[in-house]
Amino acid sequence: MQNLFNVLASSSTPQTLQTVLTVTTDTCIAISDALKQGSLAGILGMAGNENVQGEEQKKLDVISNNMLKDALIACPAVRAIASEEEDYIVPANTDGEYFIAFDPLDGSSNIDINAMVGTIFSIYRQTGDKPATEKDFLIPGKEQVAAGYVLYGPSTMLVLTTGDGVNMFTYDPTKHVFTLTNERIQVAKETQEFAINMSNQRFWSPSMQHYVNDLVKGKEGDRGKNFNMRWVAAMVGDVHRILCRGGIFIYPWDKKDPSKAGKLRLMYEANPMAMLLEQAGGKAHTHTQRILDIQPEAIHQRVAVILGAANEVDKCLSY
Numbered sequence: 001m002q003n004l005f006n007v008l009a010s011s012s013t014p015q016t017l018q019t020v021l022t023v024t025t026d027t028c029i030a031i032s033d034a035l036k037q038g039s040l041a042g043i044l045g046m047a048g049n050e051n052v053q054g055e056e057q058k059k060l061d062v063i064s065n066n067m068l069k070d071a072l073i074a075c076p077a078v079r080a081i082a083s084e085e086e087d088y089i090v091p092a093n094t095d096g097e098y099f100i101a102f103d104p105l106d107g108s109s110n111i112d113i114n115a116m117v118g119t120i121f122s123i124y125r126q127t128g129d130k131p132a133t134e135k136d137f138l139i140p141g142k143e144q145v146a147a148g149y150v151l152y153g154p155s156t157m158l159v160l161t162t163g164d165g166v167n168m169f170t171y172d173p174t175k176h177v178f179t180l181t182n183e184r185i186q187v188a189k190e191t192q193e194f195a196i197n198m199s200n201q202r203f204w205s206p207s208m209q210h211y212v213n214d215l216v217k218g219k220e221g222d223r224g225k226n227f228n229m230r231w232v233a234a235m236v237g238d239v240h241r242i243l244c245r246g247g248i249f250i251y252p253w254d255k256k257d258p259s260k261a262g263k264l265r266l267m268y269e270a271n272p273m274a275m276l277l278e279q280a281g282g283k284a285h286t287h288t289q290r291i292l293d294i295q296p297e298a299i300h301q302r303v304a305v306i307l308g309a310a311n312e313v314d315k316c317l318s319y
């Protein structure tokens, strides 16, 4: 069976990018080990701080952020990192070639109930002769050279694209490697499954309310077919389900909190997931444009997200 190293070595992935991916995924294995110990290691619960976005940090948000930050800035190929849990970008090596943006722990509200969480990462190639600044980091998602996530579920899985399809790897704890288990996955164009936090319905735009009402009406409504609903409450879990068995995931614009009109972060969540979805034959949009075309204005920018089965994303946008 092929493992991550063989797959990268036999592809056209540059050696420096292979190194960055190895450092990232090795650190994710260490995060997975920490998560497995849960309460036994005293790592659950709140850290007692807020991140730059005004969200309360869990201990594991901080622990996983520090693990990834320390490992990546020590890697000579890394030029700078940006993290959901860091106020500013962290410059690493001026000679480095890669920017890495990450959500160290996605779905943190799931940690304390021992449910699915993950680490999401996005990699860009950019060189320069001065230390990197935040402005250098504001690159549209279509320029990503690699994107992926590590899912900490019943098994630990790596889902990765380097711009040539999407592969899934399962971590083999007996061999300490990610083994290739699903190759070149594709998302079906049609679906009958959707994922959205329905408790926000009254805050959505009228057109989004109309679209979701039509899904809920099922066979009796205009769509003429029944839809099932699933919500993991961790984007990484919801996107993983879509890559495995199809569906549409939506975190729409809403008027609940005008400073967060779209909860998910462009650079840490939307862009890497959009690259994975497009590489698997799906689509990823905001309510107005393709996510990968967005020119970022700030590293912590938030966007509305509509991603998954191509025809269903089109249908949603048609409302």
Ligand SMILES: O=P(O)(O)OC[C@H]1O[C@](O)(COP(=O)(O)O)[C@@H](O)[C@@H]1O
Pocket (backbone or CB within 6 Å): 084, 103, 105, 106, 107, 108, 109, 197, 233, 234, 235, 236, 251, 263
């Ligand atoms: O609280 P809600 O509305 O269910 O939001 C869930 C969404 O928030 C997130 O948990 C945000 O990510 P973080 O846990 O990294 O802040 C997404 O993963 C998920 O899709």
Ligand SMILES: [Mg+2]
Pocket (backbone or CB within 6 Å): 103, 105, 106, 107, 235, 269
């Ligand atoms: Mg997240």
Ligand SMILES: [Mg+2]
Pocket (backbone or CB within 6 Å): 061, 084, 103, 104, 105, 106, 107, 108
């Ligand atoms: Mg997070």
